[in-house]
Amino acid sequence: VPELRKDPVDGTWVIVSTERCARPLAIRTKIPIQETEPCPFCPGNETETPKEVFALRPGGSERDEPGWQIRVFPNKYPALRLDGAVEERGDELFVRKDGVGVHEVIVETTVHDLHLADMDSGQLVEILKVYAHRIRALSCDPRIRCVLVFRNHGFLAGATKLHPHSQVVGLPRVPRRIERELEGAKAYHEVHKRCVFCDILHREIEEGTRILLENEGFVVLAPYASRIPYELAIYPRNHAARFEDEGEEGIRFLGEALKKSLGAVRNALGDPSFHYIIHTAPVSSGSRREERSAQDAAFHWHIEILPRMTSLAGFEWGSGMYINIVSPEEATALLRSKG
C-alpha cells in the first residue's frame, strides 16, 4: 500500500509507492557525457580556465601551471558575480536584485576519469579540506550569507564534464531548502531543547533498518522521507553546526564514510548519475552573536547524496511533492548487500 511520509525536519511530504518500481524504464539507462576536446580541467590546459584562486601544489609549482594536486578557479560561466549592489529593487510585484555572489569550480584530481569511490583516501581528505577552506574563504565576504558545496556526477545529474570536479556557490541570501531546514530545526529546539537531527540519529541507530554504515565519526542513512530512490545522508555522530569547523580526525572519518557510500551506490546501481550537497549552517554576521548561537545549537550539518535513477516528472514540478518508488528500507538493504 502506498504511504505518505513527512520529513521530520522540513515538513516535506513524500509518497512512497513501491508498486511503481515494476514500471518499465523506471530505472534509467546510462547516458554518456559528450566530451569536448581538450579537457580544460586536465593538467597542461590551465589557460583554458579562468585564473586559479587556490590550489594545492605540493611541489611548489607556479600558479596556473601544471604541478597541482587540487585546483580552484571561478566558474567560466558563473551563475553569480561579486559585483553590484545587494539591495532589492523593483516594486511590489516584480522584485529583483543583482546576482552578487561567487561561483567556483574545484578540480579534484589530475586524473580525467577517476570515480570518487576509486580515489585514494588521502586525496579524498584533501578534497574535503579544500571544501572547508573555500567555505571559510567565501564566508569572509559580508555580502555572502550562505555557501553551498555540491558535486554533479554523470549526464542525468546535469554534469557537462567528466573530469572529477565540485562546485562552490556563495549566495547573497539563505536559499529556501536551507531556510526550511533551519526553521524546522529551530522550532524543534525551542520545544525540546534538543537538536532534531541528533534525535533522528538516535532513533535511526536504534531502529537500524535505514542505516547504511557507521564509523567513529559519522552515520550514513537513507532518510525516513527519502525523496528519490537510494537517497542517502551523512551526519556527524556528534552535534556540529558547521562542516567547515571539522578537525583533521573528523575529515578523515568523513572521507571514509563518503568513499564507502559512493562505492555502494556505484556497485549496487551500476554507476548512476548522482549529486551530493553539503548543508552547513549559514554565515551569521558577528553583530548577531545570539542569532548565531541559537542557529548553531539547532542545526546539524550533513551531506545529502542523491542518485539520479529517475527524472523529476510533471507531478513533482507541479506539486513540490515527491513520488519515491523505492522505500528507504529497501534501498538500505540493497546498498548494504551489494556495497
Place this chain on the structure above:
Amino acid sequence: VPELRKDPVDGTWVIVSTERCARPLAIRTKIPIQETEPCPFCPGNETETPKEVFALRPGGSERDEPGWQIRVFPNKYPALRLDGAVEERGDELFVRKDGVGVHEVIVETTVHDLHLADMDSGQLVEILKVYAHRIRALSCDPRIRCVLVFRNHGFLAGATKLHPHSQVVGLPRVPRRIERELEGAKAYHEVHKRCVFCDILHREIEEGTRILLENEGFVVLAPYASRIPYELAIYPRNHAARFEDEGEEGIRFLGEALKKSLGAVRNALGDPSFHYIIHTAPVSSGSRREERSAQDAAFHWHIEILPRMTSLAGFEWGSGMYINIVSPEEATALLRSKG
C-alpha cells in the same frame, strides 16, 4: 550581469544568469523513449490496461473495447489508492499516513505518435473537457483535497510512453507548491483586496516583453521569475479560481492558446521534452464555505508549461533555488519569432 528575481506569488528566488547559456551541452539533445510492444494505449489493446473509468465513445461502443475517442483508466502503477485511513500515524519524528488518493491515465487520442500541437482543435477541446470532468469527479470524494492534472512529454520529462496521454492525481492534502501559491495570493489579497495574478496580468500586458500570445479568453506569458528556460504560463484573462468551472467558450479559447504555445515550443526548440500542469484551486469542503470563498477570490487558475532543456543539478536540489540560463524576455522573443 546575473540577476536574482523573486516570484511575485510564492516568493521563490531565481538566478537569471544568461552568461551560462554559452556553456557546452546546456541545451540538451533529444533522447528517444524506448518503446515496448505492443502499446497498451493503442486501440485493440484495451485489456492491457486496468478497466476504464470513463471514455468518450461517440459511436456508442462497448466499455474496454475499441471505438473510443478518449479513454481514462486507473494508472497500472498507481502512486496512490482509494484505500486506507486518512489519519496521520507515528510519533513526533516519524509521521506517516496511508497513501489515500487516485491516480488515473487519460489516453488523449487513438493515434500512437501524434504531437499535441498537431491535434485538431476539436480533439484538444474534448481532452480539456475530460480534464475538467475528472477533476470534478475526483473532487466528490471527501478524502480528496486537491486534484492535479499534468502531462509529461518526452524522455527528459520522465515520460515512459510515447502514446499521447495525461495523468490525474487526487491527493489527500494540498501539496506544497499549491499551498505556497495560495498563501502568497491570500496575503496579497488581504492587503490589496485584489487578485495578485490579475495584477500581474495587467502589468505584463502593459509591459509586453514577456507576452507570447493572447486571445479573447487567455494570456500566455513567460513568468517574470521563470525557473527554467522557456517556461510559460497560461492564465484566463478574467479572474477564475477553477479550471473545471470553465465553460464551453473558455475551453475553446484555451485549446487555441495551448495548441499555439506548444507549437511555438516545438518549432523554436526542436520538439523538446516538456511538462504541463494545471493549478486549480484545491477542493474545499462544503462546511467551510467562507474559506472557499476567500480562497476563490485570491486564487487564479493557470497552466504551467515547463520545457525540459536542462537537468536539475545539485545546486537546485540542494538549495531549492533555480539557475535559469535563458531570461524570460529572451525566451519570449525566440518563441515569438519562430513560433
